[in-house]
Each structure stands twice: as C-alpha cells, then as structure tokens.
Amino acid sequence: MIPELGHYALVLALFVAIVQSTLPMVGAATRNDAWMAVARPCAYAQMALVLLAYAALTWAHAVSDFSVQNVVSNSHSLKPMLYKISGVWGNHEGSMILWVVMLSVFGAAVALFGRNLPPTLKARVLSVQGLIGVGFLLFVLVTSNPFIRVIPPPLDGRDLNPLLQDPGLAFHPPFLYAGYVGFSMAFSFAVAALIEGRVDPAWARWVRPWTLAAWSALTMGIAMGSWWAYYELGWGGWWYWDPVENASLMPWLAGTALLHSAVVVEKRDALKTWTILLAIITFSLSLMGTFLVRSGILTSVHAFAVDPARGVFILVLLVIATGGSLLLYSVRAPNLKAGGLFAPVSREGTLVLNNLLLSTATATVFIGTLYPLFLDVLNLGKVSVGPPFFNATFVPLAIPMVAAMVVGPMMAWKRGDLPGALTRLWFAALAALASAAVALWVTGGPWLALVGVALGVWALVGSLVELAERVRLFRIPLRDTWVRTANLPRSAWGMTIAHASMGIAILGMTGTSAWQAEVIKAMRPGETAEVAGYAVTFDGVRQSEIDNFRSDMGAFTVRRNGAVIASLSPERRFYPVTRMTTTEAAIHTTWVSDVYVALGDPNEAGAWTVRLYHHPLVPWIWIGGVGMMLGGLVSLSDRRFRVGAPERRAARAGAVQPAE
Amino acid sequence: MTRKKRRLYMLLLALLGLGTATALTMTAFQDNIVFFFSPTDLQTQQAQGKAVGDRNFRLGGLVEDGSFKRLPDGISYEFRVTDTVNVVQVAYRGQLPDLFREGQGVVAEGKLRPDGVFLAREVLAKHDENYMPPEVTDALKRADHFKETAKTVKQ
Numbered sequence: 001m002i003p004e005l006g007h008y009a010l011v012l013a014l015f016v017a018i019v020q021s022t023l024p025m026v027g028a029a030t031r032n033d034a035w036m037a038v039a040r041p042c043a044y045a046q047m048a049l050v051l052l053a054y055a056a057l058t059w060a061h062a063v064s065d066f067s068v069q070n071v072v073s074n075s076h077s078l079k080p081m082l083y084k085i086s087g088v089w090g091n092h093e094g095s096m097i098l099w100v101v102m103l104s105v106f107g108a109a110v111a112l113f114g115r116n117l118p119p120t121l122k123a124r125v126l127s128v129q130g131l132i133g134v135g136f137l138l139f140v141l142v143t144s145n146p147f148i149r150v151i152p153p154p155l156d157g158r159d160l161n162p163l164l165q166d167p168g169l170a171f172h173p174p175f176l177y178a179g180y181v182g183f184s185m186a187f188s189f190a191v192a193a194l195i196e197g198r199v200d201p202a203w204a205r206w207v208r209p210w211t212l213a214a215w216s217a218l219t220m221g222i223a224m225g226s227w228w229a230y231y232e233l234g235w236g237g238w239w240y241w242d243p244v245e246n247a248s249l250m251p252w253l254a255g256t257a258l259l260h261s262a263v264v265v266e267k268r269d270a271l272k273t274w275t276i277l278l279a280i281i282t283f284s285l286s287l288m289g290t291f292l293v294r295s296g297i298l299t300s301v302h303a304f305a306v307d308p309a310r311g312v313f314i315l316v317l318l319v320i321a322t323g324g325s326l327l328l329y330s331v332r333a334p335n336l337k338a339g340g341l342f343a344p345v346s347r348e349g350t351l352v353l354n355n356l357l358l359s360t361a362t363a364t365v366f367i368g369t370l371y372p373l374f375l376d377v378l379n380l381g382k383v384s385v386g387p388p389f390f391n392a393t394f395v396p397l398a399i400p401m402v403a404a405m406v407v408g409p410m411m412a413w414k415r416g417d418l419p420g421a422l423t424r425l426w427f428a429a430l431a432a433l434a435s436a437a438v439a440l441w442v443t444g445g446p447w448l449a450l451v452g453v454a455l456g457v458w459a460l461v462g463s464l465v466e467l468a469e470r471v472r473l474f475r476i477p478l479r480d481t482w483v484r485t486a487n488l489p490r491s492a493w494g495m496t497i498a499h500a501s502m503g504i505a506i507l508g509m510t511g512t513s514a515w516q517a518e519v520i521k522a523m524r525p526g527e528t529a530e531v532a533g534y535a536v537t538f539d540g541v542r543q544s545e546i547d548n549f550r551s552d553m554g555a556f557t558v559r560r561n562g563a564v565i566a567s568l569s570p571e572r573r574f575y576p577v578t579r580m581t582t583t584e585a586a587i588h589t590t591w592v593s594d595v596y597v598a599l600g601d602p603n604e605a606g607a608w609t610v611r612l613y614h615h616p617l618v619p620w621i622w623i624g625g626v627g628m629m630l631g632g633l634v635s636l637s638d639r640r641f642r643v644g645a646p647e648r649r650a651a652r653a654g655a656v657q658p659a660e
Numbered sequence: 661m662t663r664k665k666r667r668l669y670m671l672l673l674a675l676l677g678l679g680t681a682t683a684l685t686m687t688a689f690q691d692n693i694v695f696f697f698s699p700t701d702l703q704t705q706q707a708q709g710k711a712v713g714d715r716n717f718r719l720g721g722l723v724e725d726g727s728f729k730r731l732p733d734g735i736s737y738e739f740r741v742t743d744t745v746n747v748v749q750v751a752y753r754g755q756l757p758d759l760f761r762e763g764q765g766v767v768a769e770g771k772l773r774p775d776g777v778f779l780a781r782e783v784l785a786k787h788d789e790n791y792m793p794p795e796v797t798d799a800l801k802r803a804d805h806f807k808e809t810a811k812t813v814k815q
Contacts, residue, residue: 234755344669356673360681367685382696382795384718385689386769392688397680520754522734581758600755607734609755 003068006056007147010097013049013104014137016042020107020130024123028195036119039126043111046133047104054088054101057146061088067153070094070146076159076577078548086170087160092294092310093146095173099290100136102174102181106210107133110185117206124192125185132184135317143310159548159577168228176221176248180286182214183255187283190276191325194332199272204265207279209636211262215255216632222248223625234583234598236613238512238621241390246369247289250362254282257358260351268348268413269339274355276336280329284322285362291318292369346416350408357401364393395448402455402506405499406462410469424469428462445514452510459503467496494635498628505624511593511617522607532614534595535559536568541599541608549573554599554608558588570599594618694718694769698799699746702772712772719748719778720767720796728762741766741778743803752780765796 020042027035060068061084064077074091075084083090089098107129114122140146163169189207193199225248230238239245258278264271291314342348368385375383406428410421422429436454439445468474470492471484517532525540539555552572558565568586575582585598593616600609696718697705705712719741727740736753739762750768760766760783768780 341666344666352670352673356677360677363681364685368688371689382798384694384696386692386694389688389692392692393681393684396684520735583758598755603730603734605734609735611755 002056003060003065003147003149006053006060007145009049009052009056010137010141010147013046013053013100014134014141016046016049017130017133017137020046021127021134024130025127028120028123028127031120033119036123039123039130040111042130043104043107043126046130047108050097050101050104050137054097057094057097058085058088061085061094064157066155066157067149067151068146069148069150072150072154072157074160075157076548077156079159079165080547082167082170083160083165087164089173089177090160090164090170091146093140093144095177096136096140096144096294097146098174099177099181100133100140102177103129103133103136103184106181106185110188114206121189121192121196121203124195125188128188128191129184132188132321135320139310139313139317143313157577159575162549162573162575162578162580162582163232165575166228166232168224168232172221172224172228174221175217175224179214179216179218179221179248179255180251180289182210182217183251183258183279183283183286185210185214186258186279187321187325190279191328193276194325194328197332197335199265199276199336201266201269204262204275205640208259208262208266211255211259211279212632212636215252215259216629216636218248218252218255219625219632220629222252223622223629226625227622230618231585231587231596232583234585234611236516236518236585236596236598236611236615238509238618241368241387243369244293246365246390247292250365250369251282251285251289253358253362253365254278254285257355257362258282260354260358264348264351265339268342270342270348271352271355272336272339273333276333277329278355278359280322280325284318284325285366287314287318287321291315340414342413343415345411345418347408347411347413349416350404350411353404354401354408357397357404361394361397361401364397365390368393399451399455402459402502405502406459406466409463409466409495409499425462425465428458428465431461432458443515449510449514452506452514456503456505456507456510459506460500461503463496463499463503466499467492489640490638491635491640494631494633494638496631497634498631501624501627501631503624504620504627508617508620508622508624511620512615515616516618517614519612521610521612522603523610524605524607529610529612531595531612533560534565534614536595536597536612538608538610541602548577549575552599552602554586554597554610556586556597558595566595568595568597570597572599572601589619591619592617696720696767696795698743698796698803699741699748700743700799700803702748703746714771716769716771716781718767718769718784718795719750719780720765720799721748722796722800723760723762723764723766725762741768743799745803748778749776750778750780752783754783756783767795 020039023035024039024042027033027038057070059065060071061075062081064071064075064084066072066075066077070091070093074087074094079087088094107126110117110122110125110129114125117125186207189203189210193203222245225245226238229240230236258275261271261275261278265275291311294310294314340348368389372383372385375381406425407418407421410424411417432454435457436450439450439453443449470488471481473481519529519531521529523529523538525538528535528537530536535558537557537559539557542553542555544551544553550573552574554568554570554572556568556570558568566588568588570586571584573582573584574580583598583600585596587597588595593614596611596613596615598611598613600611602608694716697712698721699719702712702719721741721743724740724742724747727738729738730736731738735755736751737756738749738751740747740749742748751773752768752770767784768778769782769784770778770780773779
C-alpha cells in the first residue's frame with residue numbers, strides 16, 4: 001500500500017511540475033499576475049509530493065519490504081539500519097528520486113526566500129525549475145520506477161554492493177547531488193534572465209548564494225568521495241582521474257569559475273553574458289555527469305545498471321536542456337547591455353584570468369574524459385586516458401591559477417597596481433621560497449613537488465597576508481585593527497578561508513603524491529615490516545561474523561624508535577550474499593602524516609599479503625576540502641545575501657523593477 | 661581603454677588560453693593514451709610487424725583456468741590471459757583485486773617484456789561478481805568471430 005502511495009505521489013508531482021513549468025511562463029509573458037502566482041504553491045506542492053514518494057521508498061527499505069523489486073535488489077534483512085536508509089540512494093532508481101527531491105527542495109526554497117524577487121523573474125525561474133522537474137520525473141516514472149512489485153516476494157534481498165556499505169560513502173551522494181542540482185538554480189536564473197532580457201547586479205546577488213551553496217555541497221561531496229576511495233579501496237589513493245571522478249570535477253571547476261564571474265557582475269556590472277554562459281555550462285556539465293555515471297557507459301561502482309533506454313533518455317534531456325538554453329543564449333545574449341569597463345590589470349582582470357584558466361582546465365578534463373568514448377562510438381579502437389594525461393594537462397594550468405589566486409584579491413577594482421600588490425606580498429613570497437628550500441633540503445624531492453610546496457604555502461600565507469592588509473595589522477594601533485577585523489564582511493572571511501584551505505589542500509596533494517612510501521609484503525604473525533621509519537608488527541588475525549558479513553580482522557602494532565604509538569586493526573570483509581570481499585584499511589594519523597595498513601588475502605603457508613603505506617601530509621587534502629566548504633558557507637552567511645535584511649530590501653526591490 | 665580595445669585584449673587572452681589547452685592536450689595525448697589489446701590483437705600486430713615496443717597498454721581477457729600461480733615471495737603472481745583463441749603470459753607483483761579469480765574477466769595495465777611476458781603494473785578491479793568489463797566482452801566476441809572465420813577458411 002505504501003509503495004503505491006509513493007508511486008501515486010510521484011505521478012501527481014509530475015502533473016504539478018507540468019503546471020509549474022507552463023502557466024507561470026505564459027503568465028510572465030502576458031503579465032497575468034494570477035498565472036504567475038501559480039508558481040509558488042506549485043513549487044511547494046511538488047516538493048511535498050516528491051518528499052512523500054521518497055519517504056515511501058525509505059519506509060519500504062527500512063522495514064525490508066521484499067515485495068518491492070528495488071528493495072530486493074539492493075537490501076538484505078541483516079543489513080544495518082544506517083545502510084538500509086542510505087541504501088535508498090545507493091541504487092539507480094532511489095538516487096534519481098533523491099535527485100528530484102533536491103530539485104524540488106531548491107525550487108521551493110526560491111518560492112520561500114524569493115519574496116523580494118521581481119514577480120516576472122521569479123515566475124520564470126520557478127517555471128524553468130519546473131521544466132527540469134518534468135524531465136527528471138518523466139525519467140524516473142518511465143525508465144527507473146523504484147516502486148515496482150515482485151510476485152511472489154522472495155524471502156530475502158540480494159544486498160547492497162558492499163563497497164557502498166560504508167559511513168563515508170553513505171553521505172557522499174546527498175552532498176554531491178545537492179551540488180549538482182544546486183547548479184540548476186544558476187541555470188534557471190540564467191535562462192529566466194535571457195527570456196527577461198536583462199542582467200544586472202541585483203540578478204548576480206540572487207544567483208550567487210545559490211551557486212555558493214551548491215558549490216559548498218559539491219566540494220564536500222567530492223572530498224567525501226575521495227576520502228572514501230582513500231581508505232576503502234585499499235591502495236591509499238585519493239584521486240585517480242577516473243571518468244566518474246571527472247564527472248564531478250568538471251561541474252566543480254565550471255562552478256568555481258561561475259562563483260568568481262558572478263562577483264564581477266555583482267560588483268562591477270561587467271562580464272554579464274559570460275556569466276550567463278557559465279551558468280548554462282555548469283549545469284550542463286552536471287547533467288552530463290549524471291548521464292556518464294547513470295547510463296552505464298562507464299564502468300565503476302556508480303554504474304548500477306546497464307540499461308540503454310536510461311542512457312538515451314538522459315542524453316535526450318541533456319540535449320534539450322543544453323541545446324535549448326544555448327540556442328536561447330545565442331539569440332538573446334547579444335542584446336544584453338555590456339556594463340562597466342576595466343583595465344587588464346585590475347581585480348576584474350585577475351578574475352577574468354581565473355575564469356579563463358578554470359574553463360581551459362575544464363575543457364582539458366572534458367576532452368580527456370570523453371575522447372575514449374568518441375573513439376569507441378566511431379569504432380576507432382579502445383583506448384583509455386589515465387592519470388598521466390591529466391597530470392600533464394591539468395597541473396600546468398593549475399599552477400598559474402593558484403599563483404594568480406593570491407594576487408587577485410590584492411588588486412583594486414577597475415585599475416590595479418600589480419607591482420604594489422606584489423610588494424605587499426613579499427612575506428608570502430619569502431615563506432613560499434623558504435618552504436620550498438626546506439623541502440629540498442629534507443627530501444631532495446622532485447622539482448614539481450617543490451613547486452607544489454611553494455604554491456601551497458604561497459596560497460596559504462598569501463591569503464592570510466591579504467587579510468592582514470585588509471585590517472591593516474601592525475600599521476595602525478592593534479585596537480583599531482581589532483575593530484576592523486570585527487567589522488569585516490563575512491564574504492571577505494569566506495574568501496580568505498576558502499583560498500587558504502586551497503593552499504592546505506595543495507600541500508596535502510603534493511606531500512602524498514611525491515613522498516609516499518609503500519611496502520607490500522607477505523607477512524606471518526609475529527613478523528615486523530618497516531615503512532618510513534615506522535616498525536609495523538603483525539600480531540595475528542581474528543575471525544568473526546557481524547551483521548551481514550564475515551570479518552578477518554588483523555592486529556598490528558606500530559612502533560617508532562621502539563615506543564608503541566598505535567595498534568591498528570585493518571579488516572577484510574566477505575559479504576556472502578553478494579559474494580564480494582572488501583578491504584577496510586586501518587589508519588593511524590598524526591594530522592601531518594598517515595600510517596596506513598591494508599590486509600590482503602592469506603596464502604597456503606599461513607602468511608597474509610599486507611600493504612603498508614606512509615602518506616605524508618595526506619590528511620590536509622580533506623582538511624583543505626572541509627575548509628573550502630566552510631569558506632563557502634561563511635561567505636553564504638554574509639548579510640547582503642541574508643533574506644529580509646530590512647534596510648537593503650527596499651533598495652533592492654526598487655533597483656530592479658522593470659522599467660515600464 | 662576603449663571598449664574595442666578591451667574586447668581585443670579579451671579575445672587575445674581567450675585565444676592564448678585555447679592555444680595552450682590545445683597544445684597541452686595534443687602533447688599529452690601523444691604520450692599518454694593507453695590502448696586496449698586482447699591477446700589476439702597482440703598476435704595480429706606482431707604478425708604485421710607492428711611491435712608495441714615500450715608503450716604502456718591494457719591487456720584484457722579471461723584468466724585462464726589452472727594458470728594462476730603464486731610465487732614463493734607471497735606477493736608475486738603469474739597467470740595467463742586468454743580470449744579463447746590466443747594466450748598471453750602475465751607477471752604481476754602486488755596485491756590482486758578482491759574479485760580476481762580464474763575464469764573471470766580481467767584487465768591489466770603494463771608493458772610487454774622482450775621475452776613476450778606481459779609485465780603488469782596494475783591489475784584493475786572490477787566491482788561485482790556479474791560484471792564483465794565491456795572491453796573484455798568485446799574482445800571475446802571478436803575472438804569468437806575470428807574462430808568462426810578460421811573454421812570457414814579451413815573448410
């Protein structure tokens with residue numbers, strides 16, 4: 001009964017979305033207030049119905065209702081409750097419903113918080129949002145219905161892919177989707193602005209918080225995914241340039257560019273058409289990511305089911321959304337009035353540079369990811385493009401990007417003073433050179449790693465120097481500096497935190513890529529192996545049965561200079577239902593480096609394959625990732641974005657009334 | 661700064677970016693594309709005198725039944741990869757993926773040693789029991805086709 005209720009709610013949501021996507025759009029064109037006003041209740045109703053459907057599916061999973069096909073395929077009665085809940089989005093159908101949930105929540109958020117939007121813009125934004133909803137609800141109902149029943153119901157389910165039964169991955173999809181789908185807001189605003197025929201600073205002020213929220217969520221989602229890969233796949237890698245990873249990196253790069261170009265629109269009323277284009281591209285890349293991952297043309301944990309109909313459906317959605325919006329762009333964008341002028345050397349100039357490098361980087365990732373697919377489709381042979389390609393293209397673009405990232409905020413709007421900015425950064429430059437010299441002395445490491453260290457320190461210290469300059473530390477009395485610090489807008493804090501965190505993440509990436517130590521050995525209980533100065537003793541393996549798996553848990557003691565510093569218990573789990581084995585690495589972290597132990601399989605002679613790693617600086621990758629997300633959130637809390645900041649609302653509303 | 665001049669600067673910058681990206685991509689493509697070969701592909705190439713040389717490539721097929729051996733050091737392995745027509749000997753040192761099994765599909769990346777043994781740098785994991793890498797499925801299909809034609813020729 002409850003699954004049918006969910007199915008019914010989903011169908012109702014489709015019809016609400018159809019109304020939402022048509023009536024307000026027509027109403028906005030004909031200035032019919034009543035029709036435009038339909039958008040808001042529709043957005044609420046769509047959200048309520050989709051949430052109801054989602055709740056119904058969650059209920060079926062939670063109580064293990066094995067008369068539902070989706071539960072049979074992806075659950076098991078012995079599975080822990082956490083994974084019964086997360087299993088809802090751990091499969092194709094459920095994850096698409098989660099996508100629609102996010103979409104409708106964002107739509108309802110515009111309806112709720114967008115009270116001071118001009119009525120036509122709001123009607124059009126919600127209408128476009130409704131249109132995307134129609135596409136995806138149709139997709140779910142036609143190709144991926146999670147509420148299909150099985151008769152007769154089996155006694156138990158086939159269990160969820162064990163790799164996905166992990167706390168780190170349980171919450172990775174919701175964050176990732178919040179990011180992907182969050183960019184639909186920028187897209188809807190861009191399309192609405194094109195129809196409206198006007199883009200102004202106020203428009204950017206509405207778009208920026210949504211983009212910031214989406215970007216923060218996506219950053220967190222990617223960081224979680226990479227963390228999961230690091231400890232769950234057992235080889236200690238944090239990024240593999242896998243097409244599935246690239247699918248999330250591309251919207252992130254484009255979204256980062258969008259975030260920065262929207263600043264220029266907001267502050268200087270320039271780069272308008274470019275920003276619109278970026279908004280369209282960012283969401284198109286999100287859609288493409290969904291297509292790549294869900295169509296089954298890529299091979300990975302994420303490719304749940306290979307069903308060509310689904311791939312074709314998403315491809316059609318992608319073509320309609322991207323093609324339609326680009327067509328609209330080509331017709332309407334030339335009519336948008338260009339705004340403020342600026343010199344090449346200025347804050348705007350550095351933001352243009354940032355955008356240029358980010359889009360170029362996105363393009364190289366795009367080519368590297370899709371090239372093998374093209375060749376395959378044209379039957380020109382099977383190739384794969386691996387990490388060496390991306391390292392050779394992405395890294396040379398990232399280096400100037402990070403170098404410029406520190407200089408940009410030091411420049412004035414309109415016309416900047418490059419020598420002046422560089423002079424004020426002397427301390428950061430000194431710190432960068434000094435740390436590279438120390439790295440050379442300690443490790444003698446490869447020159448690229450030294451560049452990485454210098455860049456990371458440059459970004460970290462440079463961002464702090466920028467903050468110190470802003471509050472005029474040591475130039476005016478400390479008390480005045482304190483007052484300035486307290487009065488600094490949140491967006492300034494957000495930028496400093498995000499940029500400094502980027503520096504921390506770069507240090508982490510450099511450290512582990514250049515200086516990781518690896519030992520693979522067949523070890524018998526009692527034996528000791530050495531990795532990077534740590535002595536790791538294998539004490540034995542204990543077997544046990546837990547929930548829905550059997551566990552071989554190794555016991556290891558880590559010593560440094562004879563003193564015990566940690567005992568580690570890496571695990572090897574066998575899931576009988578899916579007949580799969582997974583590796584749970586054990587990690588001892590000092591926050592500056594990780595000692596990483598993964599247990600392999602035993603051989604006939606009673607020895608176990610053991611992998612030992614020492615990863616210097618690796619935790620900083622995720623500290624940096626979380627920091628970037630926090631930077632985004634702090635910036636989001638800036639008062640100029642906050643809803644109903646009273647003294648500004650009047651000015652805003654006044655500034656954007658259509659001039660009729 | 662006039663609007664025209666600014667547009668020119670922007671255009672030049674954009675072209676510069678595009679040029680850099682193209683140059684980077686092209687050079688990277690030249691060195692870093694990894695081809696996929698089945699044992700039969702390798703055979704045909706050698707017959708045609710086109711050596712794979714020192715290039716990295718991916719070898720795919722099935723792990724031949726009864727070919728898997730663990731060497732005395734406990735972490736080196738030998739096995740043969742077959743597409744039911746031709747066979748390639750593979751040597752690998754490292755941890756095998758959890759789902760590595762005889763008779764199952766496998767994709768390995770590495771180089772061909774002069775003695776004809778494929779030295780794998782990496783054996784790729786697949787993620788579930790029923791899943792067969794599409795390249796392998798394709799290679800097996802082509803090998804089947806090859807057998808069919810070979811039969812007709814003999815007749």
